[in-house]
Amino acid sequence: MSETAIAAPKPANPNAPTEEKVLSVEHYTDRLFSFRISRPMSFRFRSGEFVMIGLPAEPGAEKPKPILRAYSVASPSWDEELEFFSIKVEDGPLTSRLQKIQPGDTVLLGRKPVGTLVHDALTPGKRLYMFSTGTGFAPFASVIRDPETYEKFDEVIVTHTCREVAELAYSQKIVESLPNDPLIGEFVGDKLKYFPSVTREEFKHMGRITDLIETGALFEHLNVPPLNPKTDRVMICGSMEMINDTKALVEKAGLDEGSNAAPSQFVIEKAFVG
Ligand code: A2P
Numbered sequence: 482m483s484e485t486a487i488a489a490p491k492p493a494n495p496n497a498p499t500e501e502k503v504l505s506v507e508h509y510t511d512r513l514f515s516f517r518i519s520r521p522m523s524f525r526f527r528s529g530e531f532v533m534i535g536l537p538a539e540p541g542a543e544k545p546k547p548i549l550r551a552y553s554v555a556s557p558s559w560d561e562e563l564e565f566f567s568i569k570v571e572d573g574p575l576t577s578r579l580q581k582i583q584p585g586d587t588v589l590l591g592r593k594p595v596g597t598l599v600h601d602a603l604t605p606g607k608r609l610y611m612f613s614t615g616t617g618f619a620p621f622a623s624v625i626r627d628p629e630t631y632e633k634f635d636e637v638i639v640t641h642t643c644r645e646v647a648e649l650a651y652s653q654k655i656v657e658s659l660p661n662d663p664l665i666g667e668f669v670g671d672k673l674k675y676f677p678s679v680t681r682e683e684f685k686h687m688g689r690i691t692d693l694i695e696t697g698a699l700f701e702h703l704n705v706p707p708l709n710p711k712t713d714r715v716m717i718c719g720s721m722e723m724i725n726d727t728k729a730l731v732e733k734a735g736l737d738e739g740s741n742a743a744p745s746q747f748v749i750e751k752a753f754v755g
Pocket of ligand 1: 615643644690720724727
């Protein structure tokens with residue numbers, strides 16, 4: 482009897498990204514857009530975490546290979562879909578193509594969400610601050626839509642600083658939708674305070690968040706006492722420089738940095754793509 486060698490089928494890589502469908506896309510400026518994709522039943526994450534997002538290899542590319550980058554999930558953990566907030570970089574390997582996605586297109590989603598901008602990395606407190614610049618608002622779009630945030634804190638303050646007023650559109654839209662949201666509105670009540678500021682245009686609040694903290698203008702406007710390690714917890718997300726400068730001020734106020742392994746009074750994460 483002759484034996485025929487049959488190649489065993491290649492087992493599917495259990496760590497490979499899954500293929501998800503684009504459900505909607507919204508453009509805010511020539512630099513910023515958000516999109517929503519399908520969420521596999523098996524995809525679990527904590528509000529504030531990030532995951533790898535990408536596009537399949539471009540057909541006809543010289544070295545066809547999918548491109549993936551870290552993105553904060555902007556939707557809360559209870560949402561049936563996943564939302565992301567992205568910069569558009571003209572010659573960016575991923576965002577030059579990602580900015581052109583349309584409903585029905587395929588986006589790759591990594592399987593392992595991780596991150597430190599999560600409740601688990603903070604010890605209990607009274608007031609939660611979230612300081613963000615640019616697309617650094619993304620993880621906070623998730624955290625401010627999570628009921629746990631309002632169960633854990635009496636007061637929730639989210640700041641978003643951009644160069645221009647138009648770049649605040651995404652954070653403004655989300656914050657404005659919250660009080661009337663049938664799922665989260667009741668939790669939010671009057672606990673959430675939103676402080677937008679702009680650095681390169683006329684606006685009601687102007688200046689870098691670091692300057693507004695340092696001069697005390699932020700606390701004065703919000704009618705709250707200055708940062709205090711006994712009562713306040715802080716999450717920071719923006720460029721590396723913004724994180725370092727904000728972190729220095731938060732540490733000067735006496736707050737200690739936390740992590741998933743050792744929760745404490747403040748946590749940081751870089752806004753990835755950009
Ligand atoms: P500025 O206009 O003064 O540079 P970007 O789009 O470059 O990431 O900037 C987003 C926002 O973050 C801008 O308003 C910018 O202010 C601000 N920013 C940049 N660097 C810092 C920093 N080191 N500390 C605080 N804010 C910063």
